[in-house]
Amino acid sequence: MISIAIVLPTISVAYAALNRGSGIVFALAMAASVCLAYVVYYSVRWDAVGVHYRWLYSALFVLAWVGNFITKREQLITLSSDHSVYSMAIHIVLLCIFGYLSIVIASGYKWRGESISLTAPVESNGWVVHGGGTVAVNYHNGVKAQRYALDIIVLDENGRRGRTWLPAELNDFSSFGKSVLSPCDGKVLATENNQEDRAIGELRDDSPAGNFVLLHCHGNTVLLAHLKKGSVLVKTGDSVEPGRPLAKIGNSGRSSEPHLHIHAVKGKVMDMKMVIATGEPVALLINGEFSRRGDILHLNEKTSE
Numbered sequence: 470m471i472s473i474a475i476v477l478p479t480i481s482v483a484y485a486a487l488n489r490g491s492g493i494v495f496a497l498a499m500a501a502s503v504c505l506a507y508v509v510y511y512s513v514r515w516d517a518v519g520v521h522y523r524w525l526y527s528a529l530f531v532l533a534w535v536g537n538f539i540t541k542r543e544q545l546i547t548l549s550s551d552h553s554v555y556s557m558a559i560h561i562v563l564l565c566i567f568g569y570l571s572i573v574i575a576s577g578y579k580w581r582g583e584s585i586s587l588t589a590p591v592e593s594n595g596w597v598v599h600g601g602g603t604v605a606v607n608y609h610n611g612v613k614a615q616r617y618a619l620d621i622i623v624l625d626e627n628g629r630r631g632r633t634w635l636p637a638e639l640n641d642f643s644s645f646g647k648s649v650l651s652p653c654d655g656k657v658l659a660t661e662n663n664q665e666d667r668a669i670g671e672l673r674d675d676s677p678a679g680n681f682v683l684l685h686c687h688g689n690t691v692l693l694a695h696l697k698k699g700s701v702l703v704k705t706g707d708s709v710e711p712g713r714p715l716a717k718i719g720n721s722g723r724s725s726e727p728h729l730h731i732h733a734v735k736g737k738v739m740d741m742k743m744v745i746a747t748g749e750p751v752a753l754l755i756n757g758e759f760s761r762r763g764d765i766l767h768l769n770e771k772t773s774e
């Protein structure tokens with residue numbers, strides 16, 4: 470994950486900076502580099518190295534472009550070209566690949582059907598690791614009920630997911646033990662509080678949601694899952710309001726690292742199979758916006774960087 474977060478952005482900037490073509494080859498290479506940059510920006514786990522590095526990456530990419538235009542000004546003006554069929558073919562293929570990937574990612578930032586308005590469900594800045602309307606940006610998407618589910622990591626003060634580059638223990642992750650807040654006015658339908666928090670890499674299917682709080686909000690059912698064992702603060706029948714602490718983030722159930730999983734299904738649903746698999750999906754609008762991979766959720770507002 471770390472190597473991808475460093476190598477891919479480096480390749481992307483180098484591809485733009487080292488463009489040796491001229492005329493149409495130059496234009497093809499730059500178009501392909503923009504598509505690659507878009508894919509890298511929204512695909513890399515920036516929370517592994519620090520989400521603020523996206524700004525550095527963006528700045529370096531723009532610098533590469535500016536440098537290219539300054540040094541290649543004359544070839545561009547005269548449209549002189551080294552129209553080698555070989556180099557043109559390579560850049561056309563790369564443009565097709567990166568352009569296709571860009572479209573796949575961009576198309577995931579749409580939703581259809583019903584939605585529910587929520588407030589942010591975590592106590593401080595959250596990073597959306599999985600979210601959006603297609604499987605390219607949201608691995609939950611293949612399961613009907615979880616079509617618009619979000620996996621949210623709580624970032625530390627350095628914009629990172631953990632204290633070390635390769636956190637191995639649950640306590641190394643900044644999310645572990647952070648408060649989960651009610652995202653809506655509603656009633657508690659059910660809870661689970663006794664599932665063990667799994668060690669990193671211990672994926673088991675016997676209890677996918679692990680510890681959870683199930684809420685009935687605005688005519689829909691909202692699941693908050695993978696909560697820390699023994700941390701659930703509410704019980705069935707309790708009324709909750711936005712911002713009320715419900716539990717703490719854990720790593721129970723089928724979870725690869727400490728994070729909050731949240732999704733909603735239509736109606737009041739008590740059957741966990743329907744909640745998890747077969748229910749009608751409802752898109753989550755957190756602070757008024759459809760959240761997607763790469764978004765940062767703030768406590769009472771959302772920014773998309």
Ligand SMILES: [Zn+2]
Pocket residue numbers: 609618619620729730731
């Ligand atoms: Zn999830």
